Amino acid sequence: MGKEKYSAEKRFAVALSFPGEYRKFVERVAELLANRFSKDRILYDKYHEAEFARPDLDIYLPALYKDQSELIVIFLCPEYRVKRWCKLEWRFIRQLISSADQGRIMLLSFGEPGNMTDLGILPGDGHLNISGRNPDETAELIIQRFTQPAFAPSGPSPDQPHSGNLRQPNPFFVGRKEELAKIEVALLSGRVEIILVVHGFGGMGKTELVVEFADRNMDRFPAGIWFVKAEGHRELLPLLGGLASELGIGAGEGMGETAESRGRLVLKELKRRAETSPGIGEGGSCLLVLENMTEPELLSEPQLACVPPAGWLRIVVTTRIGFESGLKIGKYAVSAIPVDALPVRDAADLIERRQPGGKWPAATANPDKAAALKIAEDLDGFALAVEAVAVYLFLYPDVRPSAYRKRLRQEGLTSLDSLGSAPDVAAQMRHREKQIGIIVDLSLEPLAPVVRSAIGFAALLPPESIPWPWLKACLFLEQPDSLRSQEGYPDPWMVIRRCLIAGRWLTPGSVPEVTRMHRLIGGYVFGKMDRNDAIEKSRILREAVEGFANLLESAWEHTPTALWELEPLEKYLLLERGRAVDDGSRLGRISCLVGGIELVVGLFELAGEFLELAHDLLEKVYQANPQSAQAARDVSVSLERLADFLASRGQEGDADKALGYYERGLAER
Helix, strand or coil: CHHHHHCCCCCEEEEEECCHHHHHHHHHHHHHHHHHHCHHHEECHHHHCCCCCCCCHHHHHHHHHHHCEEEEEEEECCCHHHCHHHHHHHHHHHHHCCCCCHHHEEEEECCCCCCCHHHCCCCCCCCEECCCCCHHHHHHHHHHHHHCHHHCCCCCCCCCCCCECCCCCCCCCCCCHHHHHHHHHHHHCCCCCEEEEEECCCCCCHHHHHHHHHHHCHHHCCCCEEEEECCCCCCHHHHHHCCCCCCCCCHHHCCCCCHHHHHHHHHHHHHHHHHHCCCCECCECEEEEEEEECCHHHHCHHHHCCCCCCCCEEEEEEECCCCCCCCEECCEEEEEEECCCCCHHHHHHHHHHCCHHHCCCHHHHHHHHHHHHHHHHHHCCCHHHHHHHHHHHHHCCCCCHHHHHHHHHHHCHHHHHHHHCCHHHHCCCCCCCCCHHHHHHHHHCCCCHHHHHHHHHHHCCCCCCEEHHHHHHHHHHHCHHHHCCCCCCCCHHHHHHHHHHHCCCCEECCCCCEEECCHHHHHHHHHHCCHHHHHHHHHHHHHHHHHHHHHHHHHCCCCHHHHHHHHHHHHHHHHHHCCCCCCHHHHHHHHHHHHHHHHHHCCHHHHHHHHHHHHHHHHHHHHHCCCCHHHHHHHHHHHHHHHHHHHHHCCCCHHHHHHHHHHHHHHHC
16 A cells, blocks of 8 residues: 555655665665566666766765655664765655654664664664575565555654645756755854845745755754745735644734734744754744745835744845845845856756656666756756756657757747646746746846847847956947936946846856846846847947947057957857847957958958858958948958968968958058
C-alpha cells in the first residue's frame, strides 16, 4: 500500500545511505532490491554514476534522498556520523523527522551505532540491528517495510507545534549555489539587524530560491517558516495580521479588533513559539518571508519600527524593486541579493531533469543534451522561459529538443509566450505569470516615461553590449529637458541609471562603461514598441553612435583606454547589418571608421570585414544618389581605406586591387 501511495510521486522506491566501510554488504542489498524494483528505482550511487558526475553533487544528491525517494534506509554505525557524504545526506533526511513524512525513514544498524544525538537520532528512536543478518535477509526486511500498510506516514498530532506554511520546494530546482550561500551568510551569521532583500526581474525564480533555502534549513527555524503575500501592501502590521488564522489566533484573542492589533498578536505568538522552541541559534528561531513586495513603503522606517530587530526573528523580502546592500532603514541594514538568469548549463540541466525519469531517453541522449544546451543558450538562462520549454518537452516527448529549437529560431524568441498560454503547459508551471510578455508589461507600467524610453533605446542595441554613454546621449537627443540638472536636485541621469539597475532591466557588462539587457527582455520590449517610435529611436541611435565613432577615431591614439568602445561599435554594426535599414550612409560611415581603427591596431580580419561592409553600404547609397557630393565623398573614403587594408594585408592579388581602389577613390573626389 505504501508503494501505491508514493510511486506516482517519487523517482526512487528505495534510497540507501551508508558509509563506504560497508559497501560490499550494501551493494548486495542493492542488487536484490533492484531485482524487485529495477536499478532505476534504487538510489545507490553505482547505479547512477554518469548522472552523479557533476560539480554540484553535494547539493544535488542529498536532495534526491529528501524529495525523490519513497523509503530511505539508513545504515547506522560509528563511521556514519563522521563521513562527509553521510552527514550531507542526513542533513536533508533529518528534516523529515517530526513531520508527516517521518515514516519514510528506516533505521538499520551494524551493531551498536554509538551516540547519534548530534545527528538528531535520539536513544529512543527505534533501529533494527542487522549485524547477525546477511544481505538477503536485510533486503527482505526492507521490502517488507516498503509493502506494509504502516509505511504510509501518519499526519502530525493535533498538539504538534505548527512548523509554518512553507510549501514544497520545486523538485526540479537547479544551481543557484552562489545565491544560496549568500542567503546563508545573511540569515545564519547571527546578525539580528539584517533584513534580506532578494530582488530581480520577474520570472527569474526569486521565490523558488527562498523556498529552496528554507526547505534545506528548516531545522534552523523551529518556530516556523512563514510566508505572507506582500503584493499591494504598504503597512506591515495589517499584512502580518493575515497569519492570525494560521497561527490559531481566534476571535476571543482579538480577531474582532483592527488589522494592526491582529498583526501585533501575530508577532506576540511567533515570539512565544520562538521562546518555547528547542533553542535560538545563530539563525534565530522564526523565519518571516514577505513574498513579492510591490510597494517600497512596506520597508520604510515607520513600518519596520513595528518589528524591531530581535534574536528570535529573521526577515526576508522577495521583490522586483531593486535595493542596495548596506542601505540603512531605521535599526535595520539591508543585505541585497540580486537574482538574474541561470547559467546556461544549469538551464540545460533543468530542461533534462523535467523529463520522464529525470533524463533524456538513452537512444537520443547525446543529441538531446546538445540541443537542450543550445536552447538554454538561446533563452539566455531566463528561468521562466526555460521552465516553459522543459514542461512542453515533457508533455510532448515525441518533440525532440533539436526540433523545438528549429521551431524557436523560425518563430522567434517571443513565440515562447504561446507555450505559457497553453493550458496544459501553464498548469505545470510554478510562476504565477506564465508569459514573459505579461511580466514585461507589468514591470514597465509603473516606470517614468523617460526610464521607459531608455529601455526602448537599450532594446535596439546588442543585448550584451549597451554602452551607458550611448543611452545618455540618446535620451539627450530625444528629450534634452529630461537630463537638465537643477541645483539642489539629484542628477537626473543618475536617477534614471539607478532605476534601470534596481529593476534589473540592465545588469553589469564586460567593462564598467557597458551594461547588458537580457535578450528575451530586449526582444519583448522591441516587439511591443510602436512602429513610428521604433523608427525615430533607431534614427536617434545611429546619430549618437556616429558621434561616438568620430570621437573614438580622434581620441584613441592619445587615449588608448578609449578603445573599450570598439567592441560595442562592432556588435552594433553587425546587429544593424541584419536589419532592414534606410540610413545606409550613416552606418557605412561608422563601419568605415571602425574598420580604419582596426586596421591601425592590427585587427586585419575584422578590419577587412567592416571596410567591405562600409563600401557595400556607401556604394548602394551613391548608386541611388549619383548627384550627391556627400555620397561621392563617402564612397571615396571607403575605397581609400579598403585599399589601405589590401596594401597592408599583402596577399596575392591585393596590390592590384588596392591600386584600382586608390584610382577610383581619387576619381570620385
